[in-house]
Amino acid sequence: MNAYYPFTSPIILTDALFVEYGGETGTTTVAQRRASYTIAEELVCRDLQTFLLPYTVTGTYLSTYNAFPIILDHGYVNRVDEVRFIDAEETTYYTVEGTDNANASLRDPVLGLVDIHCIYTNEQSPYKVQVVYNAGLATGTANSPTFEMALCMVAESILNEIRGYGNEAPGDVGIDYFSNQQYRETRVKMLRTVYGTSAIMQFVHKLLNQWRKPRYIRLR
Numbered sequence: 001m002n003a004y005y006p007f008t009s010p011i012i013l014t015d016a017l018f019v020e021y022g023g024e025t026g027t028t029t030v031a032q033r034r035a036s037y038t039i040a041e042e043l044v045c046r047d048l049q050t051f052l053l054p055y056t057v058t059g060t061y062l063s064t065y066n067a068f069p070i071i072l073d074h075g076y077v078n079r080v081d082e083v084r085f086i087d088a089e090e091t092t093y094y095t096v097e098g099t100d101n102a103n104a105s106l107r108d109p110v111l112g113l114v115d116i117h118c119i120y121t122n123e124q125s126p127y128k129v130q131v132v133y134n135a136g137l138a139t140g141t142a143n144s145p146t147f148e149m150a151l152c153m154v155a156e157s158i159l160n161e162i163r164g165y166g167n168e169a170p171g172d173v174g175i176d177y178f179s180n181q182q183y184r185e186t187r188v189k190m191l192r193t194v195y196g197t198s199a200i201m202q203f204v205h206k207l208l209n210q211w212r213k214p215r216y217i218r219l220r
Contacts, residue, residue, distance in 0.1 A: 003057070003059070003073035003074065005042045005045065005046075006055065006057070007038065007041070007042070008038065009034060009038055010034060010037035010038050010040075010041055011041060011052060011053055012037075012041055012052055012053075012142050012143065012147075012148070012151060013037035013040065013041060013151055013152070013155055014037075015033060017148060017152065018033070018037070018152055018155060018156075021148060021149055021152035021153075022152070022156075023152055023155065023156050023159075024156075026163070027163075028159060028162065028163055032159065032162050032163075033155075033159065035158075035162075036155045036156075036158040036159040036162065037151075037155050039154075039155075039158050040151050040152075040154035040155035040158060041151060043154055043194055043195055044147075044150065044151060044154065044208065046194055047193070047194045047195070047205075047208065047212065048075070048076075048137075048208065048211050048212055048213075049073075049074060049075050049112075049213075049215055050074045050075045050076040050112075050135050050136055050137060051074065051076075051135060051136035051137070052136065052137055052141075052142035052147070053136050053137070053139065053142060054078055054134055054135070054136035054137075054138075054139065055134065055135065055136050056081065056132065056133070056134045057073070057074065057132075057133065057134075057135065058130060058131070058132045058133075059072055059073045059130070059131050059133070060086075060128055060129070060130045060131075061128065061129050061130075061131065062127070062128055062129075063085075063116060063125070063126040063127060063128060063129050069107050069108075069113040069114055069115045069116075070113070070114045070115075070116060070129060070131065071111075071112060071113060071215060072112035072113070072114060072131060072133060072135070073112075074112055074133075074135035074136075075110055075111055075112040075135065075213055075215050076109065076110055076112070076135055076136060076137055076138075077106060077109045077110075077112045077114075077133050077134070077135045078109070078133075078134045078135060078136065079098070079106075079133065079134050080098055080099050080104065080106055080114065080131060080132070080133045081097065081098060081132045081133060081134065082095060082096070082097055082098070082131070082132040083095070083096050083099075083103065083104045083114075083116075083129060083130070083131055083132075084129070084130040084131075084132075085103075085126040085129060086126060086127060086128040086129065086130060087126070087127050088127040092130070094126075099114075102117060103116070103117055104116055104117065104131075105117065110213055111213060111215050112135065112215060114131060114133075116129055137211070141211075146207055146208070147208075149207065150204045150207045150208055153200060153203070153204050154195055154201070154204055157195070157196070157198070157200060157201065193205040
């Protein structure tokens with residue numbers, strides 16, 4: 001999800017929830033914790049390419065009617081509220097509500113795919129299409145133990161970086177080779193996740209596997 005993230009404060013994580021899952025507030029400030037919670041939630045949103053809670057956004061895309069579907073900026077689309085057809089001079093010359101019409105269809109809500117069908121108004125065809133839609137995980141999903149655990153672990157890692165201790169290594173990097181006196185090891189290959197490559201972040205990545213969908217695929 002490369003789209004602008006709209007939230008500047010946490011919408012799920014709180015101090016109480018963080019402590020319940022083993023987080024330590026210690027001597028950190030309220031601002032440090034708020035930043036950690038907000039960043040953690042944003043990273044999970046970018047990983048899953050949708051919002052933790054339903055949210056309405058507007059995206060503008062080049063028209064691909066009668067060819068390929070439009071891939072919206074977010075998956076898990078709950079509804080399409082409005083589709084605006086825009087010409088090359090940036091004029092909105094036609095607008096339809098929702099997808100209960102002959103002009104636009106929501107092909108796949110989970111992947112966020114919208115089909116734009118052939119439309120002619122005053123012998124025009126769209127240059128751009130602007131879509132107003134609501135996307136996000138179903139209410140309550142992000143409050144499940146799996147999500148709460150994942151969010152708290154990411155927040156803890158970020159908070160550790162702020163206060164300067166507690167992660168596997170500075171910068172929370174993944175460990176490919178380790179040696180200590182007579183003992184040494186090489187770990188399995190690390191994935192490059194949006195959270196980092198450490199073993200802790202690999203665990204977070206696995207926790208959220210079932211909600212991560214391959215959205216950018218070749219379509220015909």
